[in-house]
Amino acid sequence: MAKIPYRYFLDESKLPTAYYNLRADMKEQHAPMINPATMQPAKEEDLYPVFPVGLCKQEFDNTTRYIEIPEPVRDYYRTYRPSPLIRAYNLEKVLGTPAKIYYKFEGNNTSGSHKLNSAAEMAYLAKSEGLRGVTTETGAGQWGTALAMACAHFGLDLTVYMVKVSAQQKPYRKAVIETFGAQIIPSPSDTTEVGRQILQKHPDTGGSLGCAISEAVEAAVTSPDRKYVLGSVLNSVLLHQSVIGLEAKTAMEQLDEYPDLVIGCAGGGSNLGGLIAGYMQDRLLGKKAPYFIAVEPASCPSLTRGRYAYDFGDTGRITPLLPMYTLGCEFLPSANHAGGLRYHGMSPVISKLYHDGYIDEARAVEQTKVFEAACAFSKAEGILPAPESSHAIRVAMDEALKCKETGEQKTILFGLTGTGFFDMKAYMDYHDGVMTDYIPTDAELQTGFDSLVQVPGYPLD
Secondary structure, eight states, X not given: OOOOOSEEOOOGGGSOSEEEOGGGTOSSOOOOOEETTTTEEOOGGGGTTTSOHHHHHHHTOOSOSEEEOOHHXXXXXXTTOSOOEEEOHHHHHHHTOSSEEEXXXXXXXXXXXXXXXXXXXXXXXXXXXXXXXXXXXXXXXXXXXXHHHHHHHHTOEEEEEEEHHHHHHOHHHHHHHHHTTOEEEEESOSSSHHHHHHHHHOTTOOOOHHHHHHHHHHHHHTSTTEEEOOSSXXXXXXXXXXXXXXXXXXXHHHTTOOOSEEEEEOSSSHHHHHHHHHHHHHHHTXXXXXXXXXXXXXXXXXXXXXXXXXXXXXXXXXXXXXXXXESOTTOOOOSSSOGGGOOSBOOHHHHHHHHTTSSOEEEEEOHHHXXXXXXXXXXXXXXXXXXXXXXXXXXXXXXXHHHHHHOOOOEEEEEEOBBOTTOHHHHHHHHXXXXXXXXXXXXXXXXXXXXXXXXXXXXOO
């Protein structure tokens, strides 16, 4: 049999024409989103003042299995998709493992990540609604960059609230976002009422995605011709990111491969939900399926140490209540470098799949071990990975080393969500030996749990 190429590119004709909606095949839906004003299940129209209407329709669609990708979005996808599936021959050799390791590489666009898949759809929906612009938040900067690119393409204004510690660590992200015409504001800031309240309560905070979401939502709802869009967590985001898993599955089938393990990093759930989409359908339909592993930072362990409960999606408590694994909306993660995975909660879809056993396992890994894996991967494969992606690399390497011990010839697929070129300060800290591992104590987590809201009639955990 001929050796499989290092990089395998699908023909452009294999670019998905429709998103796959996992919820259509789930045996039981996650509990409803709750309107905090009424403490009743939110309705689609409740979200119209905040999100583009087309996005709201996708958010509440639990029955349509395949949702067509608009032709203008598919045209934009063609500038960087299909993305390559890569066989990690060199990493396999370095590890001395009998395992076959594949990764789906989403960093081959200027944003450097998978985030552009959802940004393109959201910008198109906002433009189709006649909006002048949108607001958003960003953690490590990939989402802000991706949305800036998409807004420039579709002709929209954009304001990005970036987690302050990430803005400090990654000044060049600001330059890239501004190059595409967007405005970037470190969060929490004094430009919004909720930002001023957070600063008064926590004057030295490095911020969090929850803080930045609060500011971005406030900025949107106080402007008549702007709305807010979110790059992770929501059902609609996982829908858009399904192109990753659909492409990966098609490519693996053409190579006559089926993974034993599928491994993805998990912050809010967008990459993980997208990567597992095609294979999760197999499990939901009762077919043979891989073993699914979600990997998160030990500094922000929502799946491994969080509670399955209703919680606000933001620190300022202005979003609807979501059913998810969470550390509590008032949990403020350590400023150590976990990049875009520094979010207190997890996607309701991912949370439900994990709670019901469809996602087999969640692991939390420390930062120094993550960067150890990132450096080993870089040397072997010639790609500098993002810290977020490197959480998945760490566990993929661990599983490959287990195969070395047992002699098992497993096939491993993981998501390489993006590149790490804007994360050099973190790499420098690791090389200089000043990077630290932070694991919150039970007492610190309890502070976040104390902020959880009980929703009568909808018990979860």
